[in-house]
Amino acid sequence: KLRDNDISHVVEADRAHVWHHLIQHAAWTGDDPKADPRIIVEGRGMRVWDQKGREHIDGVSGGVWTVNVGYGRERIANAVRDQLIQLPYFAGSAGSIPGALFSEKLISKMPGMSRVYYTNSGSEANEKAFKMVRQIAHKRYGGKKHKILYRDRDYHGTTIACLSAGGQDERGAQYGPYTPGFVRVPHCLEYRAQWDLEGEDYGIAAANAIEEVILAEGPDTVGALCLEPVTAGGGVIVPPEGYWPRVQEICRKYDILLHIDEVVCGVGRTGTWFGYQHYGVEPDFVTMAKGVASGYAAIACCVTNERVFDLFKDDATDPMNYFRDISTFGGCTAGPAAALENMAIIEEENLLENTNAMGDYMLDQLRSLQDKHAVIGHVRGKGLFLGAELVADRATKEPAAEKMVQAVVADCMANGVVIGATNRSLPGFNNTLCYSPALIATKDDIDQIVSATDAALTRVFG
Numbered sequence: 001k002l003r004d005n006d007i008s009h010v011v012e013a014d015r016a017h018v019w020h021h022l023i024q025h026a027a028w029t030g031d032d033p034k035a036d037p038r039i040i041v042e043g044r045g046m047r048v049w050d051q052k053g054r055e056h057i058d059g060v061s062g063g064v065w066t067v068n069v070g071y072g073r074e075r076i077a078n079a080v081r082d083q084l085i086q087l088p089y090f091a092g093s094a095g096s097i098p099g100a101l102f103s104e105k106l107i108s109k110m111p112g113m114s115r116v117y118y119t120n121s122g123s124e125a126n127e128k129a130f131k132m133v134r135q136i137a138h139k140r141y142g143g144k145k146h147k148i149l150y151r152d153r154d155y156h157g158t159t160i161a162c163l164s165a166g167g168q169d170e171r172g173a174q175y176g177p178y179t180p181g182f183v184r185v186p187h188c189l190e191y192r193a194q195w196d197l198e199g200e201d202y203g204i205a206a207a208n209a210i211e212e213v214i215l216a217e218g219p220d221t222v223g224a225l226c227l228e229p230v231t232a233g234g235g236v237i238v239p240p241e242g243y244w245p246r247v248q249e250i251c252r253k254y255d256i257l258l259h260i261d262e263v264v265c266g267v268g269r270t271g272t273w274f275g276y277q278h279y280g281v282e283p284d285f286v287t288m289a290k291g292v293a294s295g296y297a298a299i300a301c302c303v304t305n306e307r308v309f310d311l312f313k314d315d316a317t318d319p320m321n322y323f324r325d326i327s328t329f330g331g332c333t334a335g336p337a338a339a340l341e342n343m344a345i346i347e348e349e350n351l352l353e354n355t356n357a358m359g360d361y362m363l364d365q366l367r368s369l370q371d372k373h374a375v376i377g378h379v380r381g382k383g384l385f386l387g388a389e390l391v392a393d394r395a396t397k398e399p400a401a402e403k404m405v406q407a408v409v410a411d412c413m414a415n416g417v418v419i420g421a422t423n424r425s426l427p428g429f430n431n432t433l434c435y436s437p438a439l440i441a442t443k444d445d446i447d448q449i450v451s452a453t454d455a456a457l458t459r460v461f462g
C-alpha cells in the first residue's frame with residue numbers, strides 16, 4: 001500500500017487529471033463539498049481496500065462484472081510477467097505461443113466453434129463480428145443481406161456502430177447520427193410483459209416478435225441477429241423458457257447468422273463456460289471480454305465457427321476476399337497468457353460448480369428479502385449474475401425512483417459492500433440492483449452482501 005501522504009497526492013492527481021468513465025464530474029471536482037473520490041488501492045480474493053484503508057466486499061467483481069476469479073491471483077501475475085519478459089508483443093500475420101494455446105483451450109470449451117480473433121475490448125470484439133457480417137453480405141449477397149438486428153435493453157459497446165446496435169437509449173443519446181442498417185427487436189423481460197402470456201408461451205411470443213421484424217424488413221436484407229444470452233446492464237434479464245430454441249429456429253429459417261454477445265456472461269459468470277450453453281444454442285459468432293482474463297490483462301475475442309471462417313477463404317484469387325482488419329493490441333501476449341491461467345483456475349477450483357451452487361443460494365436469499373421489502377418487485381438471475389428490480393408499487397410495477405436506487409447502492413458502499421445498479425442507461429427503468437460477485441464467493445460473502453442490501457433498503461425506503 002502507498003503511504004498516507006503519497007495517497008493524498010494520488011487523490012489530487014486523480015481529481016485534477018483523470019476524466020472518469022460514466023461520471024458527471026461536478027460531484028468529483030470539489031464543486032460539491034460532499035465529493036469523495038475513491039481510489040481503490042488493493043484487492044485480495046473478494047475484498048478491496050480504498051485510499052483510506054476502508055475494506056469493501058466486492059459484490060460486482062471490479063465494478064463491471066469482470067474479476068471473475070477474484071483479486072490477488074499471483075499465478076496469473078507470474079504467467080504474465082514471464083511472458084512479457086519472453087516476448088511482450090509481435091503482431092501482423094505472426095502468431096504467439098499464448099495466443100495459439102489459449103485459442104485451443106477456449107475452443108475446447110465451445111463445441112461447434114473453431115476460430116478466435118483477438119482484440120482488446122468487448123466493443124471492438126462486437127465491431128469485428130459486425131464487420132464480418134457486412135463483408136459476408138457483400139461477398140455473397142451483393143451487399144443486400146447486411147442488416148443487423150439487436151434487442152431493446154441490450155448493450156454491445158460504446159463505439160458508434162455498437163451504439164447503433166444499442167438498446168439502451170441514454171447511452172446513445174447525443175452521439176448520432178448512427179450507423180445505418182441496425183434494427184431493433186423487442187426485449188424478452190416477462191416481468192415487464194408485452195404480451196398477455198406466461199412462461200414458455202411468453203418466450204415463444206418474444207422470439208416470434210423477432211420474426212415479425214425480419215418479415216417487415218425483408219429476410220433477404222437481414223444478415224445477423226446480435227443478442228446477449230442474459231441481458232446485463234439492461235436489467236439482468238434472464239430469457240423465458242422457449243425463447244432461445246425459437247430464436248435459433250428463426251435464424252435457421254431465414255439464413256440469419258446468430259451473434260451472441262458474451263462480454264458479461266462469458267467465462268463462467270452464469271455457471272456454464274458461456275451463457276448460451278444453458279440453452280443449447282449453436283451460434284455463428286460469440287464475442288467475449290470481461291471475464292476472459294478477469295481484468296488481469298486487456299483481452300477480448302470474437303470467436304466464429306468454421307462456416308463463417310470458410311467464407312473468408314473460399315476464393316484466394318480475389319484480393320478482397322479476406323478479413324481486412326487488424327487490431328494492434330490484439331497482438332499483445334499478456335492477454336492470452338493471463339486468460340490461460342484464468343481458465344485453469346476456474347477448472348482446478350471447480351468454480352463453475354461453485355457458481356451454480358452459490359448463485360442458487362444468492363437467488364434464494366434475495367428472494368427471501370422480498371417478504372420484508374415491498375419495494376423488491378422481482379428478483380432474477382443465472383449463476384452469480386443477479387438482479388433485484390425495485391418498484392414504487394408492486395401492483396402497478398411502477399419503477400422505484402433512480403435516486404432511491406442509487407441511495408441503496410451508496411448506503412451499501414458506505415457500509416463496506418459494493419453492489420451495482422442499472423446506471424442511468426434506461427430512462428425510466430434504472431431500478432435494478434445488480435450483483436455479480438467473483439465466482440469464488442462463499443455463503444458468508446453472500447450473506448454479507450445480502451444483509452447490507454437488507455439494511456440499506458430499510459434505511460432508504462423504511
Ligand code: PLP
Nearest residue numbers: 121122123155156157263264289
Ligand atoms: N457487451 C456487453 C454485454 C457489455 O456489457 C459491454 C460492457 O459493459 C460491452 C459489450 C462493451 O465492452 P467494453 O466496455 O469492453 O468495450
